[in-house]
Amino acid sequence: MIHCYQFDGLNIVLDCYSGSIHMVDKVAYDMIQWYETEPAEEVIEKAIAKHGITRDDAQECIADIDDLKTAGKLYAPDKYEHLAKDFRKKNIKIKALCLHVAHTCNLNCSYCFASQGKYHGERAIMSYEVGKRAIDFLIENSGFHKNLDIDFFGGEPLMNWDVCKQLVAYGREQEKIHNKNIRFTLTTNGVLLDDEVTEFANKEMHNVVLSLDGRKEVNDRFRVDYAGNGSYDRIVPNFQKFVAKRGNLSYYMRGTFTHYNIDFVNDIKQMLDLGFNELSMEPVVTDPSSPSAITKEDLPVVFEQYEELARLMVERYNEGRPFTFYHYMLDLTCGPCIYKRIAGCGSGTEYLAVTPWGDLYPCHQFVGDEAYKMGSIYDGVQNLELRDKFASCNAYSRPECKDCWAKLYCSGGCAANSYHASGDINGIYEMGCDIFRKRIECAIAVKLLTSGLEQPGQKEE
Amino acid sequence: MTRIVTVETRDLEKSAKEGGCGECQTSCQSACKTSCGVANQPCEQLSK
Ligand code: SF4
Ligand code: SF4
Ligand code: SF4
Numbered sequence: 064m065i066h067c068y069q070f071d072g073l074n075i076v077l078d079c080y081s082g083s084i085h086m087v088d089k090v091a092y093d094m095i096q097w098y099e100t101e102p103a104e105e106v107i108e109k110a111i112a113k114h115g116i117t118r119d120d121a122q123e124c125i126a127d128i129d130d131l132k133t134a135g136k137l138y139a140p141d142k143y144e145h146l147a148k149d150f151r152k153k154n155i156k157i158k159a160l161c162l163h164v165a166h167t168c169n170l171n172c173s174y175c176f177a178s179q180g181k182y183h184g185e186r187a188i189m190s191y192e193v194g195k196r197a198i199d200f201l202i203e204n205s206g207f208h209k210n211l212d213i214d215f216f217g218g219e220p221l222m223n224w225d226v227c228k229q230l231v232a233y234g235r236e237q238e239k240i241h242n243k244n245i246r247f248t249l250t251t252n253g254v255l256l257d258d259e260v261t262e263f264a265n266k267e268m269h270n271v272v273l274s275l276d277g278r279k280e281v282n283d284r285f286r287v288d289y290a291g292n293g294s295y296d297r298i299v300p301n302f303q304k305f306v307a308k309r310g311n312l313s314y315y316m317r318g319t320f321t322h323y324n325i326d327f328v329n330d331i332k333q334m335l336d337l338g339f340n341e342l343s344m345e346p347v348v349t350d351p352s353s354p355s356a357i358t359k360e361d362l363p364v365v366f367e368q369y370e371e372l373a374r375l376m377v378e379r380y381n382e383g384r385p386f387t388f389y390h391y392m393l394d395l396t397c398g399p400c401i402y403k404r405i406a407g408c409g410s411g412t413e414y415l416a417v418t419p420w421g422d423l424y425p426c427h428q429f430v431g432d433e434a435y436k437m438g439s440i441y442d443g444v445q446n447l448e449l450r451d452k453f454a455s456c457n458a459y460s461r462p463e464c465k466d467c468w469a470k471l472y473c474s475g476g477c478a479a480n481s482y483h484a485s486g487d488i489n490g491i492y493e494m495g496c497d498i499f500r501k502r503i504e505c506a507i508a509v510k511l512l513t514s515g516l517e518q519p520g521q522k523e524e
Numbered sequence: 525m526t527r528i529v530t531v532e533t534r535d536l537e538k539s540a541k542e543g544g545c546g547e548c549q550t551s552c553q554s555a556c557k558t559s560c561g562v563a564n565q566p567c568e569q570l571s572k
C-alpha cells in the first residue's frame with residue numbers, strides 16, 4: 064500500500080509496509096500511483112501523453128520504480144499480520160504505571176476528563192503505603208524490562224507532593240536492589256510549582272508535563288479556580304521560572320484545543336513568545352454533544368492549522384530557533400521497530416493506572432469506570448478477560464485500520480477515544496483518525512523540508 | 525535515479541528480527557496522555 068500527497072510543492076510517496084519515504088517529481092508522482100494497479104506499458108503511454116516526456120525517459124522511470132520494488136521500498140507487501148496476533152498475549156509484563164496520587168485539584172477546569180480530578184468519585188489522596196506497594200507491584204511484574212516508567216498524575220499531583228517525593232526515594236532504593244531503571248515523570252497545572260518543586264523535579268523527573276492552553280483568554284476560559292478566576296497569571300510565571308532552570312532536561316508545555324480555539328496555532332505562538340519551545344497541543348476529548356467538542360465542520364480549519372504549524376516549524380528551523388511539537392517529532396532512522404508500531408499503546412497490559420486506594424485500571428482515561436476495573440496492587444490483575452481484550456487491540460485488530468495507510472504510524476489508535484466514540488475499545492474514533500493522518504503527513508513534510516534534501520524537479524518550476 | 529529521492533528510514537522488515545525488546549517508553553506516558561501514535565517515539569536501542 065502506498066500513500067501519496069503533496070505539501071507546499073513537495074510530492075511525497077509513503078510506502079506503508081516498508082516505512083519508506085520518497086520525494087519525487089511530478090512525473091514519478093503520477094507514474095508511481097498508476098503503476099500500483101496498471102501494467103508498465105499503459106503507465107508509460109499515460110506519462111508520455113500527460114507530461115510530454117520521451118519514451119526513454121518514461122521507461123527509465125519505470126525501471127527506477129522496479130528497482131525500488133525489488134529492494135522492498137515500494138509496494139512492499141504486508142508481512143506483519145502474524146506478529147500482531149501473538150505479540151502481546153504471550154508474555155505480558157508491566158512496565159509503566161500512572162499513579163493517581165491526588166484525586167483532587169486546585170483548579171476547576173470545566174473540560175477536565177477527570178471531572179476536577181475526582182474521576183466521578185470522591186476526592187482522595189494516595190498514601191505513601193499505597194504508593195510504595197504500587198512500586199513493589201510494578202517491579203514484581205516487570206519481568207525482563209529494565210526501564211520502568213512511573214508518572215505522578217492526578218488531579219493535581221502537587222497537592223500530594225510530599226508523598227511523591229517519598230515515593231521517588233523509595234523507587235531509587237528499590238531500583239538498585241532489583242537492577243531496574245525507573246523514570247519518573249510529573250504532570251502539573253503549575254499552581255503549586257515553586258522553587259522547591261522545581262529543584263526536586265530537575266533532579267529526579269525524567270520529564271515534566273506542564274498544562275497551559277496558550278493565549279490568556281483561551282487558557283482562562285476553562286482553566287479556572289473554584290472561585291472562577293483564570294489561572295494564567297498565576298501559572299505562567301511559575302512555568303517560566305521552571306523552564307529557565309530545566310536546562311537540557313525534557314519537559315512539555317501541553318495545551319488542549321477545543322471548538323473555541325480552533326485557531327490553535329495562535330496559542331502555540333503564544334507559548335513560543337513566552338519562551339517555551341517543547342510543545343504539545345491536543346484536541347479535547349469530550350462528549351460530542353458538549354459545546355467545546357471539535358465538530359466535523361471544524362476539521363478543515365484544524366487541518367489548515369496543522370499545515371500552518373508545519374510551516375512555522377520549518378521557518379523557525381531555518382532561522383536557527385527551532386522548537387519541538389510532540390506530534391511532529393519523528394525519528395526516521397531511529398524510530399520504533401515494527402513490534403512497537405503494531406502493538407498499540409499498551410493500555411491494560413504493560414501500562415496501568417493506579418487509583419489513590421490501589422485499584423488498577425487499563426489507563427488514566429478509564430479510571431472511575433467500574434466496568435473497567437482490572438484488579439488492585441494487592442491482588443494483581445484479576446480481570447484477565449479484560450486484559451486479553453486490551454492485549455488484542457493493535458494495528459491489525461480493527462477492520463477500519465485494514466486499509467489505512469497510517470496504521471504503522473498509529474498502531475490502531477487510542478482505546479479510550481475509541482471507547483468514547485464507538486462504545487468499544489476495538490472501534491475507532493473517526494475524527495481522531497482524520498486528525499492523526501493529517502498530523503503524520505505534516506510531520507513527514509517538516510522532516511523533509513528540514514532535511515537538506517532537495518526534491519527532484521523542483522528547480523524547473 | 526533522477527525523478528525519485530528515497531529518504532533514509534528504518535527498515536521495518538529488518539526490525540522484525542532485531543526489535544521488540546520493549547525497553548522504550550510507553551506511548552501515552554511520555555507527553556500527551558490523550559492519544560496514541562507511536563511514530564514519534566524514539567527507539568531505546570537505536571537512539572542512544
Ligand atoms: S488512523 Fe484510525 S484507521 Fe488509521 S490506523 Fe489509526 S485508528 Fe486505524
Ligand atoms: S488508551 Fe489512549 S489514553 Fe489510554 S494509554 Fe492508550 S493511547 Fe493513552
Ligand atoms: S526499544 Fe526499540 S527495538 Fe525495543 S521495542 Fe522499543 S522500538 Fe522496538
